[in-house]
Amino acid sequence: MANVASLPIMLKSLRLACINTHWQSVAKKAVAESWMPEQYLAELCAMELSTRDDKRLQRHLKESDLPPGKTLSCFQFDAVTGVNTQQINALATETQWTVRGENVLIFGASGLGKTHLASSLGYSLIEAGIRVKFISATSLVQELQLAKQRYSLADALGKLDKYAVLILDDLGYVKKTDQETSVLFELIAHRYERGSLIITSNQAFSDWDHLFDDSVMTVAAIDRLVHHATIFTLEGESYRRKTSLKRKQQDQHQ
Template identity: 30%
Template sequence: MNTPLTTTQTTATPVTTATPASVYQQLRGHLTELKLADAADALPRVLDQAQAEGWSLTHALERLLSIEVTATDARRLSGRFRFANLPTGATLDDFDLDAASGIDRNLLAELGTCRYLETATNVLLIGPPGVGKTHIATGLGHAAVQAGYRTYFTSAADLAARCHRAAIEGKWGTMMRFFAGPTLLVIDELGYLPLPAEAASALFQVINQRYLKTSIVITTNRPVGAWGEILGDTTEAAAMLDRLLHRSVVVTLDGGSYRLRNHAAQSNELRRVTTGTNFR
């Protein structure tokens, strides 16, 4: 005798309709879990605006995500500026071209586009103290950071000192990778301070590993013919210049000192205000 199969009936649990408040909390929780903190913070504002203005779901979602993207871009920009180690906030727009001598306006504008970085072209800024070399170098760094390029600013003396310390501590490879990393490396004030004997080797290694891959901006008060004297090694200086100049823009500046002009202008303004006399 066959035993009849027992049919078990299951009663479906009715689906509880989520309340708008719980859906809102879930949505905010999802955004937080996905680390979209700015979108989570903006959610109530965007929902209120969407309801008030009759936005579509697509429009509201686009507005919410655009807030997150804008905040992310701002954080990345801030991080690039922190890493860049720029000495001031000087930009190319701040540079007084009317007082400068030896620089082409069109050339400076072209450098400001950062297109030279796409071809790993180097920029050498040569001239006496005070003519604006560091200002231009800083401005180029500022433009590169704004354009999304990883940038690092250092003085020649600091670069040499850090490489020397790394060699002593057995971290030479790590230091070389650090200086090879940025798309733009700015080396300021080559020739201003005496460099130790090993500085030529350190500078050559940094320049050599970046050769035809990434760009370098160098400021110096000495003509390239005197670099052997600066570095204490004419052979290494020649090899360094061979790589730097292979694909480069050389800007020679002259004229009076920016700092002295600014000092004179400030003094003149102070006298004018206190005495009513304009000194020339």
């Protein structure tokens, strides 16, 4: 029979930190309320799982690099057309599209909330237990270009595979060079039907010829992205412009 005095050591060895912290206080409650042994065990296991879920959520939020505060609850759906709450909620709750490697493409002029919308979807997916990474398209392309120069592009692409969803923000600002064009296409091809992309862009598909070196590569990239994709085209007045005008009006009345 195991010695109870060694229980903390055994729990530590099993990496059951939450149970190790609370087993004594829960035991007192169990005795006071005449719990069955299995009820006591279930309570401890539930506490351990809840703590691990909370830690996992915080870890995934930290690694995602999502912009703070850009959640679904504060997106102004009434300020734009081309998307509604029901469509985004469906993507946030019916998450099998991430398992199938499907994409979400968000187009629109500057200031319409493309980044906010993509980020809010990212937050919702993380809460559903899905790993997400947010990064500007320009920054990622530069990182992949450097990896290619070091002959480690395959490794760099492989490391991104741990994220079920990769959010590429402002794809339209990627500069057209041979190196960047190549790695951008390789990223799209690598994740095709394997990992989901959420892409924001102020450039419509018809303007993507400035992103790739030739029309064949442009068509091939677009074809892979849209094959399994939900596409939103936002229209409306720039939120930043409206905020600036409102601030000026308030200053004038002061």
